[in-house]
Amino acid sequence: MRWSEHAIWWQVYPLGFTGAEPQALPPDAPPVHRLSHIADWLDHLVGLGCNGLALGPVFASETHGYDTVDHLRIDSRLGTEEDLRGLVDQAAERGVRIVLDGVFNHVGRGFPAFADVDARGRDSRYATWFTVDPATGDYRTFEGHHRLVALNHEEPAVADHVVEVMCHWLELGIAGWRLDAAYTVPQAFWRTVTDRVRARFPDVWFVGEVIHGDYAAFVDKGGLDSVTQYELWKALWSSCNDRNLYELAWALDRHNALLDAFVPMTFLGNHDVTRIASRLDDERHLAPTLAVLLTLGGHPSVYSGDEQAFRGVKEERVGGDDAVRPAFPPLPSGLAPYGAAHQRLHQQLIGLRRRHPWLTRARSTVRLLTNTTLVYTLSDGRQSLAVALSLGEDPVRLPLPDGDWRHAVGPGSVDRGEVELPTAGWLVATAAGPIAEAG
Incomplete structure (x- = not known):
């Protein structure tokens, strides 16, 4: 069984997490060894029940990490290659694997190959690495961002470069790659790259950032292992805000x-979206959305701070990501006490998932559905789980399928084949053995 089968991720945006400067350091400035700050949080990660650390950009860049200027050098605001090696080694001692953020759709304008093209035009040896947009007369960019110049993925040398970068850091000890903006890159390019990298590192894990479209086809044609499950993310908070659990049932x-084709990466938050605690209109729905995330099939990812119910709203402006990418204290002991209860709930639900490892590929069956109530079950034939949710303002009793159900976690009770939920309540129940098929 591959190590990735039961990975549960804790995601960190390093430049924000460590309080790094918003701009690259001057070339003659010494590196600031901030990656050790992240290493000091590894026990927190393990204490949650996670076993994977998904790092945002760590390579030399101009500002926010996604305007890369050197894929083979650690950003001096974070440290050096030795610092990353130390983080990988300390993580490995705890059974934690690290995935890096690969920004291979675009580069910063200071990327040496582009700087050469910008200066020399067609005479540059890198002229074919970039293409001109006939509509603007300028080089193609990522979604109109002038500072993010798109690579030409039809150029074989670009694929060679990406393979070189991936293999370099895999040799250092990382376990896989998150492919940033994967949806903008031709799937054939990803297939070329992933096949070549897997030939050298068969155990590597690739997850692509894909927002919408045919997820399964993207995994198959791109040679990926997983993609980000944005459809489920949207349904989780939207169905609660609208009091419309039919949307969640559809999702x-x-x-x-x-899940018939691959195991998606599931999440309630990441570095690109408003924090779930700010997205939900009713803070009472924070716990049930977490219960759904951690009982459904998938590779769950917890964005650092969400386990403490951090708030933060993403805005479409310069600096609009800052609120969802805050600096963290040097040690977990520096956290304010207000999020402790939500962190304990993460530990409870991740612990439940660890005791039921079959949940990674489990399919759910909806048993009861109204606008404000939902019961679904999951089973591997030997063990079963039931999840009950109520968004209503009155206590409710909801039936469960036949089985010896017992309360596992949640503010409710199980009695004679029914769950009793309080106002805006939820509950997870467990049973030994299979359960009857839905009629």
Whole structure:
């Protein structure tokens, strides 16, 4: 069984997490060894029940990490290659694997190959690495961002470069790659790269950032292992805000279909979206959305701070990501006490998932559905789970399928085949053995 089968991720955006400067340091400035700050949080990660650390950009860049200027050098605001090696080694001592953020759709304008093209035009040896947009007369960019110049993925030398970069850091000891903006890159390019890298590192894990579209086809044609499950993310908070659990039920059906082809990366938050605690209109729904995330099939990812119910709203402006990418204290002991209860809930639910490892590929079956109530079950034939949710303002009793159900976690109770939920309540129950098929 591959190590990735039961990975549960804690995601960190390093430049924000460590309080790094917003701009690259001067070339003659000594590196600031901030990656050790992240190493000091590894026990926190393990204490949650996670076993994977998904790092945002760590390579030399001009500002926020996604305007890369050197894929083979650690950003001096974070430290050196030795610092990353130390983080990888300390993580490995705890059974934690690290995935890096690969920004291979675009580069910063200071990327040496582009700087050469910008200066020499067609005479540059890198002229074919970039293409001109006939509509603007300038080089193609990522979604109109002038500072982010798109690479030409039809150029074989670009694929050679990406393979070189991936293999360099895999040799150092990382376990895989998150492919940033994977949806903008031709799938054939990813297939070329992933096949070549797997030939050298068979155990490598690739997850692509894909927002919408045919997820399964992207995994298959791109040679990836997983993609980000944005459809489920949207349904989780939107169905609560609208008091419309039919939307979530539809997303569960879609999720089941995806699990027939691959295991998606599931999440409630990441460095690119408003924090779930700010996205939900009713803070009472924070716990049930987490319960759904951690009982459904998938590779769950917890964005650092979400386990403490951090708030933060993403805005479409310069600096609009800052609120969701804050600096963290040097040690977990520096956290304010307000999020402790939500962190304990993460530990409870991740612990439940660890005791039921079959949940990684489990399909859900909806048993009861109204606008404000939902019951679904999951089973591997030997063990079963039931999850019950209520968004209503009155206590409710909801039936469960036949089985010896017992309360596992959540503010409710199980009695004679029914769950009793308080106002805006939820509950996870467990049973030994299979359960009857839905009629």
